[in-house]
Amino acid sequence: MPPENNDKKDHTMQNEEITGKINAFLIEEFELEKDQLIPSANLKNDLGIDSLDFVDIIVIIEKNFGFKVKGEDMINVKTLQDFYDYVSARAKTE
Amino acid sequence: MNRVVITGLGIYSCLGKNLDEVKQSLYEGKSGIGFDPIRKAMGFRSGLTGVLEKPNLKGLLDRRLRIGLAEQGEYAYLSTLEALKNAKVDPDYLEKVNAGVLFGNDSSAKAVIESTDIVRAKKDTMLLGSGFIFQSMNSTVTMNLSVIFKLKGINFTVSAACASGSHAIGLGYLFIKWGLQDMVVCGGAQEVNEYSMGSFDALSAFSIRESDPARASRPFDKNRDGLVPSGGAGTIILESYESAIKRGAPILGEVAGYGFSSNGEHISQSTVDGLLRAMNLSIKDAGIKPSDIDYINAHATSTPHGDMSEAMAINTVFGEKNVPVSSTKSMTGHECWMAGASEVVYSMLMMQNDFIAPNINFEEPDEFSAKLDIVNPVREKKIDILLSNSFGFGGTNSSLIIKKLA
Numbered sequence: 001m002p003p004e005n006n007d008k009k010d011h012t013m014q015n016e017e018i019t020g021k022i023n024a025f026l027i028e029e030f031e032l033e034k035d036q037l038i039p040s041a042n043l044k045n046d047l048g049i050d051s052l053d054f055v056d057i058i059v060i061i062e063k064n065f066g067f068k069v070k071g072e073d074m075i076n077v078k079t080l081q082d083f084y085d086y087v088s089a090r091a092k093t094e
Numbered sequence: 095m096n097r098v099v100i101t102g103l104g105i106y107s108c109l110g111k112n113l114d115e116v117k118q119s120l121y122e123g124k125s126g127i128g129f130d131p132i133r134k135a136m137g138f139r140s141g142l143t144g145v146l147e148k149p150n151l152k153g154l155l156d157r158r159l160r161i162g163l164a165e166q167g168e169y170a171y172l173s174t175l176e177a178l179k180n181a182k183v184d185p186d187y188l189e190k191v192n193a194g195v196l197f198g199n200d201s202s203a204k205a206v207i208e209s210t211d212i213v214r215a216k217k218d219t220m221l222l223g224s225g226f227i228f229q230s231m232n233s234t235v236t237m238n239l240s241v242i243f244k245l246k247g248i249n250f251t252v253s254a255a256c257a258s259g260s261h262a263i264g265l266g267y268l269f270i271k272w273g274l275q276d277m278v279v280c281g282g283a284q285e286v287n288e289y290s291m292g293s294f295d296a297l298s299a300f301s302i303r304e305s306d307p308a309r310a311s312r313p314f315d316k317n318r319d320g321l322v323p324s325g326g327a328g329t330i331i332l333e334s335y336e337s338a339i340k341r342g343a344p345i346l347g348e349v350a351g352y353g354f355s356s357n358g359e360h361i362s363q364s365t366v367d368g369l370l371r372a373m374n375l376s377i378k379d380a381g382i383k384p385s386d387i388d389y390i391n392a393h394a395t396s397t398p399h400g401d402m403s404e405a406m407a408i409n410t411v412f413g414e415k416n417v418p419v420s421s422t423k424s425m426t427g428h429e430c431w432m433a434g435a436s437e438v439v440y441s442m443l444m445m446q447n448d449f450i451a452p453n454i455n456f457e458e459p460d461e462f463s464a465k466l467d468i469v470n471p472v473r474e475k476k477i478d479i480l481l482s483n484s485f486g487f488g489g490t491n492s493s494l495i496i497k498k499l500a
Contacts, residue, residue, distance in 0.1 A: 068221070
């Protein structure tokens with residue numbers, strides 16, 4: 001198999017793993033239903049995640065992904081897809 | 095002035111997780127005391143404690159409402175749920191009326207210590223999450239209950255050491271009596287975890303009869319060797335008589351008198367004078383004579399000085415062996431911030447069921463308790479009027495008088 005495909009596959013799997021972890025803690029910790037977790041869902045309006053919940057998300061990210069989020073980083077995270085993207089980007093640079 | 099009645103009761107203690115279980119334990123003289131090896135490993139002088147099952151509130155409350163609750167707040171949620179149900183209060187009723195919350199609570203050690211440990215280890219407060227702040231403050235119980243039950247009236251916590259719960263009821267009574275509230279959810283809550291009692295253990299005030307936990311708490315008994323820490327929560331729904339009648343609520347009793355005093359002397363030792371002033375003020379407020387009282391639920395914790403002071407004060411007000419007395423702390427241990435509220439619940443269960451719970455382990459009187467009619471074993475007796483005493487560090491005293499509605 002060509003190296004490019006391998007890279008692509010690893011990258012995809014990594015993203016899937018991150019998405020899976022995020023979905024798992026949203027279901028477990030935030031008691032959300034699986035079918036609510038569509039990428040376009042607005043975290044605040046659709047999933048009911050408020051500013052206090054973001055404080056807890058910082059702790060959960062540190063436990064699950066090993067990096068610390070700054071509260072101000074989350075200002076531009078509006079949808080679940082934004083959240084996946086943010087964590088994926090940070091996970092790659094850590 | 096409004097008449098103030100009790101329309102609901104709830105309890106979560108080492109004697110049981112609801113009124114029925116607790117009533118049975120009180121009648122049978124069952125002890126809720128056990129031995130905690132964790133305390134010994136931590137360096138406690140005494141490993142004795144009241145033993146409670148940790149509630150699981152998942153499914154009862156959503157996440158946001160759960161994570162602000164400290165241990166004692168979880169107990170208080172359950173006791174309040176039971177009390178509101180018994181008071182026949184619909185969940186949406188409280189939003190529409192002038193109802194408040196006053197609870198006794200005077201520590202939240204576990205949340206404070208655990209959050210400090212995390213910051214020390216991680217060197218970053220951002221890794222604490224959102225729950226600790228709401229669990230850490232003394233007002234943790236009332237701040238959470240007011241949100242959970244959508245209470246719109248008075249909302250604060252009473253911190254008055256081991257008289258906290260009693261003063262909370264006393265204040266709720268005054269708010270309703272003066273027409274400022276229609277209903278107040280009153281109570282007391284006490285954490286039982288090993289972090290909460292180390293500094294109290296340091297005073298060597300706890301019993302070390304570890305080989306026989308059920309016999310360790312023995313108020314008024316000559317062979318006592320100290321108190322046993324305990325906890326949980328008790329809730330009393332106070333309401334104006336008019337509000338109760340209008341709702342068609344069950345009326346379980348009437349708060350007839352509240353007396354209070356401060357000793358203004360020693361930080362840990364009670365004075366006979368202070369206790370006398372609190373009891374006499376409650377009797378005056380209720381407009382009754384001492385001989386009208388059918389039962390005294392004593393504060394007596396099983397420490398020699400405190401028990402002696404109360405025995406002398408009771409003897410002074412009521413005369414020798416004129417009124418039955420028991421300390422339910424013989425079964426529960428000392429429920430501290432909660433005790434003044436839970437002991438009203440215990441006493442009300444006795445009033446409703448025509449018995450006096452025993453002061454278990456009272457086997458041999460000393461020269462002061464010999465002058466009291468201390469009940470052991472259980473006694474069948476109709477109670478029309480009762481007095482409940484609570485005294486705390488700093489010399490804060492509270493006496494409540496409750497009577498059956500005529």
